[in-house]
Amino acid sequence: MIDKKHIGKAFPPVTAELEKGRLRFFAKAIGETDPVYSDEAAAKAAGYRSLPMPPTFLFCLEMEQPDPYAWFGEVGLELPKILHGEQSFTYHLPACAGDVLTFSSRIVDIYDKKKGALEFMVKETRVTNQNGEHIADVRNVIVQRNA
Amino acid sequence: MSLSYDSITVGQTLPPLKLPPVSRTTLALYCGASGDHNPIHVDIDFARKARMPDVFAHGMLSMAWLGRLLTGWVPQKQLRQFSVRFTGITYVGNVITCTGKVVDKFERNGERLVKVEVQSANQYGDVKILGDALIAF
Numbered sequence: 001m002i003d004k005k006h007i008g009k010a011f012p013p014v015t016a017e018l019e020k021g022r023l024r025f026f027a028k029a030i031g032e033t034d035p036v037y038s039d040e041a042a043a044k045a046a047g048y049r050s051l052p053m054p055p056t057f058l059f060c061l062e063m064e065q066p067d068p069y070a071w072f073g074e075v076g077l078e079l080p081k082i083l084h085g086e087q088s089f090t091y092h093l094p095a096c097a098g099d100v101l102t103f104s105s106r107i108v109d110i111y112d113k114k115k116g117a118l119e120f121m122v123k124e125t126r127v128t129n130q131n132g133e134h135i136a137d138v139r140n141v142i143v144q145r146n147a
Numbered sequence: 148m149s150l151s152y153d154s155i156t157v158g159q160t161l162p163p164l165k166l167p168p169v170s171r172t173t174l175a176l177y178c179g180a181s182g183d184h185n186p187i188h189v190d191i192d193f194a195r196k197a198r199m200p201d202v203f204a205h206g207m208l209s210m211a212w213l214g215r216l217l218t219g220w221v222p223q224k225q226l227r228q229f230s231v232r233f234t235g236i237t238y239v240g241n242v243i244t245c246t247g248k249v250v251d252k253f254e255r256n257g258e259r260l261v262k263v264e265v266q267s268a269n270q271y272g273d274v275k276i277l278g279d280a281l282i283a284f
Contacts, residue, residue, distance in 0.1 A: 030212060090228045091229075139230075
């Protein structure tokens with residue numbers, strides 16, 4: 001069970017660098033063929049400083065820590081029981097390879113449905129870059145199946 | 148291929164994106180590239196212990212495909228918001244098609260925005276993801 005006392009819980013900020021090689025690997029993994037996402041010359045010709053971070057990569061970068069699931073146990077989430085419920089990104093400024101991003105997350109809501117058979121945890125993350133600019137907001141809903 | 152705000156009409160559809168069938172290799176590559184090492188997507192023993200019939204695709208892989216649908220239509224710098232709800236599990240062998248439709252055009256804080264509804268569905272028409280995006284012009 002996810003204890004509702006964790007509503008409001010803030011996590012230590014996570015900082016990660018956006019690496020070119022990793023972005024090329026990600027482009028390959030999702031089948032992205034637009035050269036803007038793998039060829040720096042194409043990215044620069046399109047007006048980017050370097051390879052741009054694709055729209056969903058913020059979710060991945062936040063997992064760049066020794067054990068991205070370490071906090072699951074602290075709040076009562078169990079990896080075999082979870083599913084991704086919802087995901088949302090709001091973009092304020094673009095991010096490119098070479099940027100160093102900081103993710104500050106907190107749990108904003110915990111609730112259940114079907115008498116506890118399904119539990120929901122809502123986490124919001126503010127993302128800033130190396131210049132302290134607020135570049136994005138991320139919202140994540142995880143569902144735990146207890147049935 | 149620069150689209151203008153005035154040329155876009157509500158009801159207009161985006162060019163669909165059809166993916167190759169989801170394979171275990173697809174999932175292994177995404178596991179490594181995304182950094183999401185949850186074994187339920189790549190280790191069938193773990194998946195079965197979790198009472199799933201097989202490994203299944205990361206929700207975020209399908210969202211990345213929807214991202215490709217959007218950035219294949221307009222440059223990514225125009226993307227302001229992108230939200231999805233995962234409604235079904237995408238399995239190995241599923242052939243996913245991403246589609247999108249313009250549902251609204253409006254102005255907010257001096258910016259002209261187009262709202263697009265997107266979805267991902269398999270070859271049987273089972274919807275896996277529903278979402279929307281705001282694109283600035």
